[in-house]
């Protein structure tokens with residue numbers, strides 16, 4: 651059996667291990683079920699990628715497990731729909747507010763111009 655020729659110093663060992671840290675993986679919200687999934691990969695929860703079903707997640711499951719999974723996916727779909735609605739409402743409110751602010755600015759500008767003229 652091969653044996654190491656020389657003992658490695660503690661600094662050598664530390665330098666070697668400096669590259670062993672675990673990197674943070676890039677998680678993205680799945681557009682279909684809202685579950686956390688790796689970016690540019692098929693979602694493991696629902697089998698969708700870019701809105702297209704790539705994998706049928708139910709093929710390997712029993713009847714009981716199928717029912718459970720279907721319930722879970724339905725709940726997650728509802729959650730995603732709700733979040734989308736909320737974000738749409740927020741965008742509408744922001745648009746309204748920006749319009750109101752721009753109108754007020756116009757009014758104040760007009761008033762200032764009138765004052766300068768008089």
Ligand SMILES: [Zn+2]
Pocket residue numbers: 680681682683684685687693694695696697698
């Ligand atoms: Zn998904």
